[in-house]
Amino acid sequence: MDEIEEMGPISDGSNPPPQPKARMKVPEVEVRLYRQGKGPIDSFKSCLGGWDQNQLEVQDILDKYGFKSLYAFNPQSGRGVPIRFDPRNGRSRLPYRDGSEVYIDGEPKDSLIKPVTKILLGVAVMTILITLVMKDPPQFIQKFNFFGGNFPPWILALVVIVFTRMRKRTRDFLKKIGW
Numbered sequence: 001m002d003e004i005e006e007m008g009p010i011s012d013g014s015n016p017p018p019q020p021k022a023r024m025k026v027p028e029v030e031v032r033l034y035r036q037g038k039g040p041i042d043s044f045k046s047c048l049g050g051w052d053q054n055q056l057e058v059q060d061i062l063d064k065y066g067f068k069s070l071y072a073f074n075p076q077s078g079r080g081v082p083i084r085f086d087p088r089n090g091r092s093r094l095p096y097r098d099g100s101e102v103y104i105d106g107e108p109k110d111s112l113i114k115p116v117t118k119i120l121l122g123v124a125v126m127t128i129l130i131t132l133v134m135k136d137p138p139q140f141i142q143k144f145n146f147f148g149g150n151f152p153p154w155i156l157a158l159v160v161i162v163f164t165r166m167r168k169r170t171r172d173f174l175k176k177i178g179w
Contacts, residue, residue, distance in 0.1 A: 026053075031046050031061070
């Protein structure tokens, strides 16, 4: 049996010039990112994706900055329409032009600590009021004897109604002070 020798390309002594590699420019946009109209908090270049390479990667921005939604933004006039995106691939539904400058305003995700704290505080207050209204309160409540006796249950109902109405009417006020 004969061995098969592997031969390289036949060369006549002169090497052909190397072929330049074709490079495609990845389309990208300049993003100026705001948080609730304040900022800009960040400025970065974002690559466009999708079949036509003209869709913004919205889900990546939401995840990186902890936003629940993004809006078109104009620094002079404020927040515009929400930026819609496909939940399956996380890309915007509207196309963007390569090299354009995009202003985006983000709405942060809600914290779970504030609502849980409000609920627990409300339950604790109601529990204390109910134990004070009971005919035979527990021993530790009788030791404190806040009111010198029992008070009528209509006071508890009044407190619940006032608390509920105040919370509904002052919702914006509570947001302004940080609650």
